[in-house]
Amino acid sequence: MQQQDLSRGEMPHTARAEARRAQVLEAALACFREHGFHGASIARICKASGMSPGHIYHYFRNKEEIIAAIVEQDVARILDFHDRMRSTDDLAGTMRECVAEGVRDTLDAGASALKLEILAEAARNPSIAKLVQAADRRLRTSLIETLRSVGVTRDDDEMDECVDTLCAMFDGLMTRGVRNPDLDVAAVTRRYQERVLELLGIAP
Numbered sequence: 001m002q003q004q005d006l007s008r009g010e011m012p013h014t015a016r017a018e019a020r021r022a023q024v025l026e027a028a029l030a031c032f033r034e035h036g037f038h039g040a041s042i043a044r045i046c047k048a049s050g051m052s053p054g055h056i057y058h059y060f061r062n063k064e065e066i067i068a069a070i071v072e073q074d075v076a077r078i079l080d081f082h083d084r085m086r087s088t089d090d091l092a093g094t095m096r097e098c099v100a101e102g103v104r105d106t107l108d109a110g111a112s113a114l115k116l117e118i119l120a121e122a123a124r125n126p127s128i129a130k131l132v133q134a135a136d137r138r139l140r141t142s143l144i145e146t147l148r149s150v151g152v153t154r155d156d157d158e159m160d161e162c163v164d165t166l167c168a169m170f171d172g173l174m175t176r177g178v179r180n181p182d183l184d185v186a187a188v189t190r191r192y193q194e195r196v197l198e199l200l201g202i203a204p
Contacts, residue, residue, distance in 0.1 A: 021059040024049050028066045033113050037063065037121045064127055067118055071135050074115070077105070078139055082146040091150055092204050096193045103189045106170050107177040115174060140167070152200050162199055169195070 027049035031040035040063070046053055060066045081098045088094035105111060122129040140163050147159065154162060169192065176183065197204050 017059075020051075020055070024051065024056055024059050025066065025069055027051075028060075028063075029070065029114060032070075032117055033110055037067075037117055064125075064131075067121070067128060068131055070114065070118065071131055075135050075138060079142055082142050085146050086149055092197060092202050095197060095200075095202060099193045099196050100189050102170055103173065103185065103192055106173045107183075107185060107188075109177070109181070112174045112177055116178070136167075147200065152202070165199060166196065 024045070028040065028045050031044045031048055034040075035044060042053055042056060042063070045066075046056055049056070060069070081102070084094055084098060085091065118128065118132065122132045143163050143166070144159055147154075147162075152159075152162075173188070173192075194204075
């Protein structure tokens with residue numbers, strides 16, 4: 001029976017292994033938020049997770065692999081929005097729900113701090129930059145396909161502009177939430193819902 005090489009980041013796909021991996025990831029998330037990417041040493045992550053370095057390296061070979069897992073979690077969350085849009089019988093209503101959830105998630109202080117930390121590292125680290133840019137391409141492609149599937153008619157250039165505008169709206173909101181934590185979330189949500197439906201030409 002061939003054994004897996006755990007030293008290379010491979011592991012058996014068992015419920016226990018997945019739980020341990022999630023434990024490491026949760027500890028790393030907390031450390032990144034509190035100490036930043038460079039301040040969150042493997043030693044700190046070990047302490048937060050209650051695991052030894054040897055156990056950590058069974059699941060993630062380095063901090064870049066941890067960031068990859070964090071980015072993948074965010075991608076999965078947004079792809080779920082796209083799935084909901086494709087399958088709904090009430091497009092405008094579902095869009096409003098997704099926008100409201102997107103605003104809430106974007107303004108979450110812990111989540112925004114983590115995303116900004118990853119973006120800052122991407123500006124310095126070419127490997128992280130490639131990771132973040134690849135995730136962005138996946139999401140843009142999925143969103144364009146989703147919008148076309150639900151009847152949003154734009155030529156290629158206009159569709160690119162719409163998608164980039166949508167992304168910029170939420171990227172900007174992330175930094176706005178840091179600058180002004182007392183902003184009126186309900187009012188921002190309402191305006192975002194109106195602007196997104198208007199931008200995409202979806203009747204409210």
